[in-house]
Amino acid sequence: MKLSVIGCGYLGAVHAAAMASLGHEVVGIDVDQAKIDALAEGRAPFFEPGLPELLTETHGSGQLVFSTDVAAAADCQVHFIAVGTPQQVDGPGADLRFVNAAVDSLLPHLKPGDLVVGKSTVPVGTADSLAPRIEATGAELAWNPEFLREGFAVKDTIEPDRLVYGVRSERARNLLDQVYSTAVAAGTPLVVTDYPTAELVKTAANAFLATKISFINAMAELAETTGADVTQLADAIGYDKRIGRKFLNAGVGFGGGCLPKDIRAFRARAEELGRGESLAFLREIDEINLRRRQRVITLATELLGGSVYQRRIAVLGLAFKPNSDDIRDSPAADVAVGLNGLGAEVVAYDPEAIENARRTHPQLTYAASTKEALADAEAVVLVTEWDEFKQLDPTVVADQVSQRVIIDGRNVLDREAWRAAGWRYAGLGRS
Numbered sequence: 001m002k003l004s005v006i007g008c009g010y011l012g013a014v015h016a017a018a019m020a021s022l023g024h025e026v027v028g029i030d031v032d033q034a035k036i037d038a039l040a041e042g043r044a045p046f047f048e049p050g051l052p053e054l055l056t057e058t059h060g061s062g063q064l065v066f067s068t069d070v071a072a073a074a075d076c077q078v079h080f081i082a083v084g085t086p087q088q089v090d091g092p093g094a095d096l097r098f099v100n101a102a103v104d105s106l107l108p109h110l111k112p113g114d115l116v117v118g119k120s121t122v123p124v125g126t127a128d129s130l131a132p133r134i135e136a137t138g139a140e141l142a143w144n145p146e147f148l149r150e151g152f153a154v155k156d157t158i159e160p161d162r163l164v165y166g167v168r169s170e171r172a173r174n175l176l177d178q179v180y181s182t183a184v185a186a187g188t189p190l191v192v193t194d195y196p197t198a199e200l201v202k203t204a205a206n207a208f209l210a211t212k213i214s215f216i217n218a219m220a221e222l223a224e225t226t227g228a229d230v231t232q233l234a235d236a237i238g239y240d241k242r243i244g245r246k247f248l249n250a251g252v253g254f255g256g257g258c259l260p261k262d263i264r265a266f267r268a269r270a271e272e273l274g275r276g277e278s279l280a281f282l283r284e285i286d287e288i289n290l291r292r293r294q295r296v297i298t299l300a301t302e303l304l305g306g307s308v309y310q311r312r313i314a315v316l317g318l319a320f321k322p323n324s325d326d327i328r329d330s331p332a333a334d335v336a337v338g339l340n341g342l343g344a345e346v347v348a349y350d351p352e353a354i355e356n357a358r359r360t361h362p363q364l365t366y367a368a369s370t371k372e373a374l375a376d377a378e379a380v381v382l383v384t385e386w387d388e389f390k391q392l393d394p395t396v397v398a399d400q401v402s403q404r405v406i407i408d409g410r411n412v413l414d415r416e417a418w419r420a421a422g423w424r425y426a427g428l429g430r431s
């Protein structure tokens with residue numbers, strides 16, 4: 001099939017490349033010339049494992065092309081909308097400017113029989129409000145939320161754990177079945193539903209995941225007061241299959257371009273709908289999460305004797321999670337910025353996110369390697385659990401720093417081994 005993907009960011013670029021690898025003819029469209037130039041040359045404009053290989057595989061085949069001109073979508077039958085829906089600058093709600101602009105730009109190129117497929121995460125009710133403009137061209141709208149995780153985006157796109165179609169006709173459903181024929185043939189669970197359910201599934205899923213993380217981080221706060229160990233607590237409740245151990249890793253909390261802004265937008269939408277009380281709890285989820293960032297800063301202050309001012313601190317990690325260069329609402333970057341704001345001499349390192357961090361936080365000092373960040377540090381703060389940080393040898397690192405103080409903001413280090421090597425170790429929710 002001939003597909004267009006409007007918006008080639010973390011979601012859209014992977015979607016375009018994955019659809020091409022599955023045999024479709026795809027045109028990726030974005031307003032960002034630099035991104036399109038990179039993609040057109042077969043280069044990934046951001047770090048995502050597996051994406052460079054997909055781009056190389058399809059580069060030059062004609063199967064996958066990129067353009068800044070939306071007219072290039074004119075001979076496609078299915079058009080995915082994958083533009084950003086960030087938090088509004090002056091409020092918690094979602095900013096739908098990019099979705100509206102993408103749809104407006106596409107309208108003149110739509111023809112009867114086309115299917116526009118919303119993938120962006122939007123407030124419930126968005127599809128209902130967009131549909132008349134699309135239907136006026138003879139095309140139809142479907143909402144097909146995306147559940148990929150950064151770091152696993154290629155696999156999650158090619159082998160999704162479920163498909164959700166919000167559709168108004170059998171024809172739209174059949175077109176989506178053709179797009180996803182490989183996953184459908186593999187027996188991937190499929191929920192065919194209406195627009196509002198499809199939109200709500202997405203925000204509900206992210207709200208649930210955020211709630212699970214903040215739940216365990218609330219337990220971490222209690223563990224810190226009582227001397228309990230939150231990682232053992234998570235293991236013990238996680239053995240209950242109804243609860244499950246996944247997404248119960250206590251630490252510096254959740255960040256990224258999705259969970260934080262999605263729970264805020266969800267709550268804002270509930271208020272608009274007159275059901276603010278239904279999602280009022282998400283404010284607590286957000287606050288528990290943000291308190292964990294402050295907790296890391298407080299721990300550093302305590303371990304350095306009451307002040308971080310002019311103390312050299314190695315911050316290991318800037319990305320919101322490992323295997324990503326994404327620093328949107330990153331707890332790690334927030335901790336680095338917070339410590340720097342208190343006058344600490346922060347030296348930060350991340351295997352992939354430094355370029356992005358440097359653009360947003362030019363005031364920080366960045367190291368070229370873990371070793372360089374650690375040199376003469378008076379405290380080490382691990383905030384993104386990259387493998388290379390998890391594998392640090394406490395005995396070797398001891399010779400590089402000026403003082404053996406480590407804060408394990410992701411509870412991933414072998415506490416006993418670090419203590420045995422003479423380190424003062426502090427985790428989150430475990431003493």
Ligand SMILES: NC(=O)c1ccc[n+]([C@@H]2O[C@H](COP(=O)([O-])OP(=O)(O)OC[C@H]3O[C@@H](n4cnc5c(N)ncnc54)[C@H](O)[C@@H]3O)[C@@H](O)[C@H]2O)c1
Nearest residue numbers: 007009010011030031032083084085098101102120121146
């Ligand atoms: N990143 C993820 O893991 C993920 C997963 C599932 C859903 N989502 C949702 O997908 C959407 C996109 O997220 P993202 O992380 O890819 O964002 P992103 O910021 O990385 O990418 C958005 C892209 O859209 C482009 N764009 C903006 N306006 C445009 C227009 N009018 N025409 C063409 N292109 C335009 C931007 O230049 C940018 O490249 C959001 O709604 C997000 O919540 C993201």
Ligand SMILES: O=c1ccn([C@@H]2O[C@H](COP(=O)(O)OP(=O)(O)O[C@H]3O[C@H](CO)[C@@H](O)[C@H](O)[C@H]3O)[C@@H](O)[C@H]2O)c(=O)[nH]1
Nearest residue numbers: 146147148149150213247248249253254255256258320321
């Ligand atoms: O036990 C855990 C698990 C995760 N996190 C943090 O939570 C954040 C989000 O992690 P993850 O969900 O793996 O990353 P995303 O790539 O943002 O994916 C989420 O957001 C996407 C965009 O909506 C959805 O498509 C995915 O299904 C959803 O998992 C990161 O900061 C993690 O460090 C924890 O603190 N503890």
